[in-house]
Amino acid sequence: MDAFLLQLAAGIATGGIYASVALAIVMIYQATHHVNFAQGEMATLSTFIALTFIQAGFPYWVAFGATLAVSFVMGALVERLIMRPVQHAPILTHVGVYIGMLLIIGNLTGWVFGYTTKVFPSPFEGGGPMLGGLLSAHQLGSVGVTLGVLVLVYLFFTKTSLGLAMRAAAYNPRSARLVGIRVDVMLALGWGLAAAIGSVAGMMVAPIVFLDPNMMLGILLYAFAGALLGGIDNPPGAVAGGFLVGVLENLAGAYIVGTELKLSVALVIIIGVLVLKPSGLFGRVVFSRV
Amino acid sequence: MSAIQETPGLAAAAPRASVARRGAWLALGLAVALAPLWLLESFHLFQLTMAVIMSLAVLGLNIVTGYNGQISLGHGAFFAIGAYVTAILMAQADWSFYATLPFAAAICGMVGYAVGLPALRLGGLYLALVTFSLAVAVPQLLKHRALEGWTGGVQGLFLMKPEPPAWLTARVAITPDQFMYLLALVVAALCYLLAWNLIRGRIGRALMATRDHPTAAEAMGMDIAALKTRAFAVSAMITGVAGALSAAAVEFVAPDSFTFLLSISLFVGMVVGGVASILGSVFGGLFVLFVPNIAESISRAAPGVIYGIILIVFLFVLPDGVAGLVRRVLARLGGRAP
């Protein structure tokens, strides 16, 4: 029983990471109806930038905030410069552009920051194991950060005018323009926000898996699985999905398929969800009447 | 700004050339294809062999993604399956290479069909996502301990490229490398012929109609489901055959040769060479093989960055790829409207 609880707790902790990246993915989707394959690479780059700030002597939370700001700007720039020119192009072009960005950003990160694995500090050091030995201070802290980000995002999208405008711009850009919404600005904001959230995920996961240019690829896959499981248009659902995937992955890895095949668990989940219930466990099924 | 042409590319191609003209092009093509046998030494010939193989793999991808609009970012998986089937049969069961080819083709075709079935329910982005996940998961699966007995696990399997047959060596002095090139060329040519026949006929038009106007296609009575799953099967088969050839040419298979980067390379090759273009697949293969080699001499990160930049530049500026450019230049020269 103890071992099971340990796996469960570890699953929840890693699930928190997946949940934050899933949140970034869903954010982009809410704002643009696109799924950004390069999300992980952008998050990794942000994490390296954070490390640079920290090594330059800034206190952790100042570096954290600065990284959020820089990531936001990066995301908005990517939208303006790379996504905007192809916004009316067919899906194949969009997929190609995401792949292109994945290649460029991922490799650029390696080139600029080097390929050696680096240690990334956690702001939650100094506690021993918590919760009766189930979680470390960092794991608990990162789950807390994830939930905090989620709450803020949820409130933003549902309660604020700007959040509503962003959703409207994604669902129906034509009608959004007719009520005066600057759709182009909304798209850039959406990407910026998603990049910022991704950077949070990167900074939370780096202390655990150590920082190198390939850090996020596997995580991205789990995050996709989580976002799909919870419903691609549903931020709280995506977060729940992320946690669920973390738990499933850990338990399956421990008891069913062995640790080498854990990534395949993500694959199975993705396929299963898309085939059985494409709107996810909590996604809204949209009704349309002419 | 379209990476996919709205009207079938081949219908807009040159009007029926005279038989003599066609014959001349064919002879030229044959000469160009066979010349390397005398001109190139072993290593460069090997590279060209791989270029032929990769172009065949890109052709496979083009059938399902370029012509039929089903975005696959996981074709590296089919390549890997073809390679491993051949490697296992040759290394563990002592089969001859030629016998493994139809086997690899059949298995890849079946797997392709099996992937095509759930793919029916997924559209553009989701399918890309799922196939992308497939591509990432394949190396892991290949390394799994349960299959180690057959796959050789992380270390992989060694095999030998087929020896030139006696009746050939009796007449001509030909090394195994040269023979391998010839073999790859012949198999690729056959597959290209098959694809070309498929595309310019009714089936090709059906594939493209399904890609561009699915509702209209269905309303006209086309069995979309059958079409799409079969497209996947044929596509997987062709890429799988390419994989089989690569196993023999390289004489080695290992999980790390088939990471998701392979799938991405095939995709980039398809876009750069020319989406929905037979000729484009040839350019794509050349691109996939030679650009990384050149780039790697610059720096370790360079291939990826250069790939990415070229991909994006092509998507912005040359959405119909090198083949499209060539087509337009030739048409301009010939005085016809492009």
Added chain:
Amino acid sequence: MLLDVKGLRAGYGPTHVLHGLDFAVEEGGVTTLLGANGAGKTTTLRAVCGMVRMEGEVNLSGQRITGLATEDIARRGVAHVPDGRGTFMELTVEENFRLGAYVRRDGEVQRDFERMWEWFPRLKQRWRQQAGTLSGGEQQMLAIARALLLRPKLLLLDEPSFGLAPLIVQDIFGILRRIRAESGVGILLVEQNANLALELADRAYLLETGRIVMSGPAAEIRQDEAIRRSYLGY
């Protein structure tokens, strides 16, 4: 003059659909554009809003709005209920209302909500429902409410009667009469139902393949049997 349009040309891609239109809407008045399918009525509204490639002079309250982006034209007080109604289907009725008032900075939005609830009680009933689940008539009312929440100077309506049962259409046109009577909003109405449109309007223009072939006071056109028979078919 609220809306003054001269020499309007517009099209999609290389084709020109409108070949130089002149028309106007007075402050607080109702102008209707009539014509058969394909005459260019919808394109005209889109051109006024900057949604399609256009040339010519479009002046709103004396200020030139030609060439402005759609969202900027909306911010100047032009509310457009497009063909298909343009409802945000995935969002709730409440959210559609909030979006209608998105650009407003005055403090009277809540009051306008209440006014809309009074005019369209069924929308208040369905407040938290997803807009896509509303009936056709309710969606049309939602579209009109959303447009009015902008507190526009000019209301553009694209075939409000389209696809609706006759009784519902009567309701809708009752609302339009109320708009004309109670608010000062000018209306540019595109309609295929010429009879209803002419009853409501002050001025009428008849469009045929991108050109205005007839214009005049709506009442006159309505009474002229010859014109009605040959151009409007009834």
